[in-house]
Amino acid sequence: MVARPRSQQEPERWPEPGALGLSHSVKAAPAPERAGLASRLVAAKLLSAVVDARTSLDGLLDPKGGHPGYRALEGRDQALVRAILLSALRHRGTIERLITERLERPLPEGARGLVHCLHVGAAQVLYLDVPDSAAVDLAVAAAESDPRNRRFKGLVNALLRRLAREKADARPNPGENLAPWLRARLLAAYGEAVTDAIAAAHLTPPPIDLTVKSDPEGWARQLGGHVLPGGTVRLASLEMAVSALPGFGEGQWLVQDAAAALPARLFGDVRGCRVADLCAAPGGKTAQLAQAGALVTALDQNANRMKRLQENLARLKLSAQTVLSDAAAFQPDELFDAVLVDAPCSSTGTIRRHPDVSFTKDAAEVDKLAVVQRRLLDAAARLVRPGGRIVFSNCSIDPTEGEAMVEAFLRERPDFRLDPVERHELPGLEWAIDAQGRLRTLPSMLPNPEDPRLSGLDGFFAARLVRQG
Structure with a gap:
């Protein structure tokens, strides 16, 4: 016009x-x-x-x-x-x-x-x-x-x-609801069929996923949900606030999308290990690691977000050392056995939950955030001991912030190698592991034809790296 x-x-x-x-x-x-x-x-x-x-x-x-x-x-x-x-x-x-x-x-x-x-x-x-x-x-x-x-x-x-x-x-065309900049990037990365499937998944309001401390089957029965592969309890809808559900006040579970619960699992057995979570707030992955027995140091540079993390840990009756610091400036007394970098990103994998992302972000923002992510990945490389692991993850479905990021890092850092995720590590979720052994989920995955309200999950990327030496 x-x-x-x-x-x-x-x-x-x-x-x-x-x-x-x-x-x-x-x-x-x-x-x-x-x-x-x-x-x-x-x-x-x-x-x-x-x-x-x-x-x-x-x-x-x-x-x-x-x-x-x-x-x-x-x-x-x-x-x-x-x-x-x-x-x-x-x-x-x-x-x-x-x-x-x-x-x-x-x-x-x-x-x-x-x-x-x-x-x-x-x-x-x-x-x-x-x-x-x-x-x-x-x-x-x-x-x-x-x-x-x-x-x-x-x-x-x-x-x-x-x-x-x-x-x-009125006959909707799901693809028309993707912002033009986002559709162009998804088409380049995944092709038309997958892009349209992602767009269609965005139109269904997401379910509520809970990461429970123990007994997922029991909590699913009590809350009227069902258990996904990996142990996440999924609820279709709620008639009350999440905080009013049984188990919330007692710290028996936390709200966390099924895909967001996967990166922390890629470390394997962390009992007694010193683990740094570099972008920890609001604390879901910190809580997972602490629950698994790790000695967690949780970093975040935002005081308000750190306060929320501390409140969540208190409710869950879990403990971690919290440090208000930028990861690049953090100087620990000794190197860590493992480092999690769940980096800030464009959040394009969460549009089912946050449809404003299509309009508050753009292609320039993706490229800008990729620079931040690389800085954080370099910080993690400095903090992990030889033989230790890094898990790099984020909730973007743009390869610039995922696959391409890790590939560039490995080209420039011969002291690190990709540690492929094996299919047996994520039983029931093998389809989320790509040919190189990296984790990639999309909103169109995990369909549930019988009840679409129970389908899908956030778009996530994660790769596991090992420091050689």
Whole structure:
């Protein structure tokens, strides 16, 4: 769409309800106090923050430091805002197409608030258990509450009512919901079939996975879940907060995706071994290593994240030495038997859980993070003793942050070699080990045709290295 100077715009010619074959009647109360309006206005603001300002959704929804408008809402309205945003981001490409197909001409170039208002309304109409009439009427009220969008309230009414009427005929194309930059990189790495399968997996909200200290079968029975290969307990959905589940307060398990639980297992028997976890917070892998009997030194350079790690360890009744430090500056008294580098990354493997990643990251960010990861891998090489192991991992599905990273490291560091993961080490998960003995999971893996809610896992990469000498 070509932008037009403001002086050349002709707002009176923009589509109105009649142009879409619908009634001109608009039922909306302009008062902000209208029930449900505040949550829709907040949802539109936060959608703008994610898409336009590339702000992390987790940060916006944080109960303590999140967006003030969100924190001011009642708990039920906060849950609705979260559901709207997850659906609007997860299905953004489809929503955009369905809206565009029902417009006679594109919306004004600068009408970002109107676009977000329409997406919030469409997400409810198409994907949430919200009455169509309420979703449409509150979208109209939201448009009317904004002086910049008030003249488009009839368009909002008409378009969303038509979308509600025709939604049964809407045929989504999963690939259209991948951000263009991400789709291009996945196509180059995996080809069209795998890329489309990943995109389809992103559309199903993820299950809840628990790493339990012991007796996974018993916890699966008690919590109404089932046990995955590797011992993860998977729950389809919850009727209560995770913290209210049996075993949480007693520290019997932690929430951790099935794929995220794998890298720590690649060290094998760590009883009595000195293990450094260089990017430890929030502490899931530190907890796994401590539970397995390792003497863990957990590093993180962020004080708030370190505090969360310490709280998690306390709940789990596990102990580790915690060090607030950048890994590159850390000087231990002696080298470690093993070092885990679960490096910060683009998080493209977690889009099922965090659909904002498609819009808050880009190709330049991937390349920038790869530099950080290499610095951390070099730090790990400095900290591990001869004969010791490094496990390098992250939750990216971009080979730049995984396979290519390790290959470049090994080319430049002849004092290290790849220690291939053997198939017998991950029974039931052999398909996650590639021909070179590296771990690679994708969101499209671990299907469950009988209950799609129980399918998939985060995209993860991990490789095991040994320092020679």
